[in-house]
Amino acid sequence: MKTRVTELFGIRYPIIQAGMVWVSGWKLAAAVSNAGGLGLIGAGSMKPELLAEHIRKARAATDKPLGVNLPLLRGDVEDLVRTTIDQGIRIAFTSAGHPGKFLPLLKDAGCVVVHVVPSVKHAIKVQSVGCDAVVAEGFEAGGHNGFEETTTMALIPQVVDAVEIPVIAAGGIADGRQMLAAFALGAEGVQVGTRFAATEESSAHSLFKQKIVESGDGDTVLTLRKLAPVRLIRTAFAMRAVEAEARGADKEELAELLGRKREMRGMFEGDLEEGEFEAGQGVALVRDILPAAEVVRQLMDEFLGARQRVLQSQEE
Amino acid sequence: MKTRVTELFGIRYPIIQAGMVWVSGWKLAAAVSNAGGLGLIGAGSMKPELLAEHIRKARAATDKPLGVNLPLLRGDVEDLVRTTIDQGIRIAFTSAGHPGKFLPLLKDAGCVVVHVVPSVKHAIKVQSVGCDAVVAEGFEAGGHNGFEETTTMALIPQVVDAVEIPVIAAGGIADGRQMLAAFALGAEGVQVGTRFAATEESSAHSLFKQKIVESGDGDTVLTLRKLAPVRLIRTAFAMRAVEAEARGADKEELAELLGRKREMRGMFEGDLEEGEFEAGQGVALVRDILPAAEVVRQLMDEFLGARQRVLQSQEE
Numbered sequence: 001m002k003t004r005v006t007e008l009f010g011i012r013y014p015i016i017q018a019g020m021v022w023v024s025g026w027k028l029a030a031a032v033s034n035a036g037g038l039g040l041i042g043a044g045s046m047k048p049e050l051l052a053e054h055i056r057k058a059r060a061a062t063d064k065p066l067g068v069n070l071p072l073l074r075g076d077v078e079d080l081v082r083t084t085i086d087q088g089i090r091i092a093f094t095s096a097g098h099p100g101k102f103l104p105l106l107k108d109a110g111c112v113v114v115h116v117v118p119s120v121k122h123a124i125k126v127q128s129v130g131c132d133a134v135v136a137e138g139f140e141a142g143g144h145n146g147f148e149e150t151t152t153m154a155l156i157p158q159v160v161d162a163v164e165i166p167v168i169a170a171g172g173i174a175d176g177r178q179m180l181a182a183f184a185l186g187a188e189g190v191q192v193g194t195r196f197a198a199t200e201e202s203s204a205h206s207l208f209k210q211k212i213v214e215s216g217d218g219d220t221v222l223t224l225r226k227l228a229p230v231r232l233i234r235t236a237f238a239m240r241a242v243e244a245e246a247r248g249a250d251k252e253e254l255a256e257l258l259g260r261k262r263e264m265r266g267m268f269e270g271d272l273e274e275g276e277f278e279a280g281q282g283v284a285l286v287r288d289i290l291p292a293a294e295v296v297r298q299l300m301d302e303f304l305g306a307r308q309r310v311l312q313s314q315e316e
Numbered sequence: 317m318k319t320r321v322t323e324l325f326g327i328r329y330p331i332i333q334a335g336m337v338w339v340s341g342w343k344l345a346a347a348v349s350n351a352g353g354l355g356l357i358g359a360g361s362m363k364p365e366l367l368a369e370h371i372r373k374a375r376a377a378t379d380k381p382l383g384v385n386l387p388l389l390r391g392d393v394e395d396l397v398r399t400t401i402d403q404g405i406r407i408a409f410t411s412a413g414h415p416g417k418f419l420p421l422l423k424d425a426g427c428v429v430v431h432v433v434p435s436v437k438h439a440i441k442v443q444s445v446g447c448d449a450v451v452a453e454g455f456e457a458g459g460h461n462g463f464e465e466t467t468t469m470a471l472i473p474q475v476v477d478a479v480e481i482p483v484i485a486a487g488g489i490a491d492g493r494q495m496l497a498a499f500a501l502g503a504e505g506v507q508v509g510t511r512f513a514a515t516e517e518s519s520a521h522s523l524f525k526q527k528i529v530e531s532g533d534g535d536t537v538l539t540l541r542k543l544a545p546v547r548l549i550r551t552a553f554a555m556r557a558v559e560a561e562a563r564g565a566d567k568e569e570l571a572e573l574l575g576r577k578r579e580m581r582g583m584f585e586g587d588l589e590e591g592e593f594e595a596g597q598g599v600a601l602v603r604d605i606l607p608a609a610e611v612v613r614q615l616m617d618e619f620l621g622a623r624q625r626v627l628q629s630q631e632e
Contacts, residue, residue, distance in 0.1 A: 140466075140467040140469060149534075151487075153468045153497060171467075181497035181500040246564065248562065313499065
C-alpha cells in the first residue's frame with residue numbers, strides 16, 4: 001500500500017505503533033518495524049542513557065525505519081532529542097508541548113518530524129511551524145488527551161480539510177475496520193497504541209496486558225480533567241480520581257491524589273490498586289495477546305476485507 | 317444503494333434524519349423522505365394532537381416512507397404511540413427508556429421498530445426484546461447521551477460484532493466521508509441530526525441554525541453528567557452548567573439550574589442566553605444552511621467520492 005505516510009517513512013504499511021510510556025521499548029518497536037509498520041520507542045519513561053540503549057538494541061534487531069516518541073514537556077527533553085539524533089534515529093514523533101520546540105535541531109539533523117495533536121487549531125500550528133505530518137488523536141485515545149474532547153470521527157475530516165500535510169489518525173483504533181474508517185475520513189495512516197500494548201513484545205506488565213484483554217465497552221474513563229486529562233482503565237485508582245472529580249476537587253487536590261510514578265506502578269509493575277493503566281476505548285476490541293507482527297498482519301487483513309465489503313455495497 | 321437498512325424501510329439511500337425535539341417537524345421529515353432518505357418526526361416536543369397534525373401534514377407532502385421518534389421516558393408516551401399508529405405511521409424509532417416498552421403494541425400494528433442506544437450492553441438488549449434494528453450513537457452526538465462516553469469509532473464495530481440485526485451509526489456524522497467511515501465499521505445506515513437541523517425545512521430557530529454554521533472544533537460540550545448527560549453548543553447556559561459541574565454540583569442543584577423548557581427556549585425560540593442548543597460535534601463540519609434534499613444529495617456524493625478515493629489507494 002502506498003500513501004504519503006508510507007512514502008514519508010519508507011514503510012510498507014501505513015501503520016504506526018504509538019510511543020507508549022513503560023510499554024514500547026526496543027522489542028516492540030523493532031517487531032513492528034520488521035513487520036512492515038513503523039515502530040516507535042516511547043522515550044517518555046526513559047532517561048537519556050536508557051533511551052540510547054533501547055535505540056542500540058532496536059537497531060541491532062531491525063534494519064527497517066524506526067522512530068522515537070519525544071514528550072516535549074519533560075525537563076530533560078533536550079537530552080532525549082540529542083540522544084535520538086546521536087544514535088542515528090531520523091524519525092521523531094513529538095507530543096505534549098509546542099511543536100516548534102527543537103524542530104530546527106531535529107530538521108537540521110535530517111529528521112522527519114511529526115507532532116501529535118487533539119484539535120484542529122493545534123494541527124494548523126503543527127503545519128505552520130514546518131512539521132512533516134500530523135497525528136490527529138481523538139477523545140477515545142488512551143493516555144493524555146486534549147481539552148476539546150473531539151472524537152476521532154469528528155476530528156479527522158476537520159484536520160484533513162485544514163492542513164495540507166499528511167494526517168495520521170489516532171484514538172480508539174484497534175482493528176482494520178477502524179483503519180479503513182480512518183482512511184474514509186481522509187487519513188493516510190493510523191497510529192495504534194492499546195492494541196500493540198497487548199502484544200508479546202510489549203514491555204507492559206502481564207497484568208496490564210490481561211486487563212486490556214478483559215476490558216469491554218465502558219471500561220475506560222477520561223479523568224483528571226482539571227490537571228491533565230488522561231484516559232485510564234477503570235481500576236481502583238482511576239475510580240478514586242473520578243470520585244474526586246465528581247465532588248469538585250480542584251487542581252491542587254488532584255495533583256496530590258495523583259502523586260508520582262503511578263504510570264510506572266500500573267503499567268510496568270502491575271499494581272492494580274495504586275497504579276495507572278493508560279488505554280483507549282479500543283481495549284474493548286482487543287481479545288488476545290499476540291505477537292506484534294501478527295497484529296500488523298491482522299490489521300491489514302481486516303482493512304482489506306472491510307474495503308472489499310464496502311466496495312461490494314451495491315449501487316442502484 | 318441497497319443495504320438491510322434500505323430494505324427494512326423501503327428507502328433509496330441509507331440515510332436517516334434523526335428525530336430532534338423542536339427541530340424535526342413535518343416539513344423536514346417530508347423533505348428528507350422525498351429526497352430518498354428516511355425522515356423522522358420528533359415527537360419529543362409535541363403533545364399527541366400536535367403530533368397527529370404533523371403526521372397528517374407530512375403525509376400530504378410525501379407518499380414515501382416516514383417515521384416518528386418516540387421518547388419512551390415521557391409520561392404520556394402511550395398517547396404518542398397510539399397517535400403514531402392511528403395516523404398510519406409504520407416506522408417507529410424509540411429512545412430514552414426500555415426498548416421493550418410498547419414494543420408489542422407497535423409490532424401488533426405492523427410497525428418496524430428501531431431503538432437508539434449508547435452502548436453494547438443496550439444494543440444486545442434491543443435485539444433480545446425483538447426490535448428490527450438498532451441505532452448505535454456515540455459520545456459525539458448532540459442532545460442526550462450515554463454514561464459510557466463510547467465514541468462512534470469505538471462503538472460501531474463492537475455493536476456490529478455483538479448483534480445480528482442491522483446497525484445504524486449515529487454521533488457526529490455530518491458528511492459523506494463519515495458516512496463511509498460508518499460503513500467501514502460495519503454499519504448499514506447512518507442517522508444524521510445536526511446537519512439536518514441546519515436546513516431550510518428544519519423548524520429550529522434561525523439563530524440556532526446560525527450557531528451551528530458558526531460553530532467549530534471544540535464548540536460543543538457534554539454536560540449535566542450527574543443529571544442526564546447532554547451535548548450542547550457552548551452558549552451562556554451551557555457554560556453555567558459546565559461551571560456548576562466543575563465545582564461538584566450535585567444532581568439536585570443541576571436539576572434546579574436546568575429548570576424547565578430550556579430546549580424550547582434555545583432551539584425553538586433562539587434565546588442565546590438562557591436556552592439549550594443541542595448539537596453534536598459534527599457542527600464543525602456544517603458550513604451552510606441548505607435545503608434538506610441538497611444535504612441528502614451531498615451526503616451521497618461525498619460518500620461515493622470517498623469510496624472511490626479509498627478504492628484507488630494502491631496495493632503493492
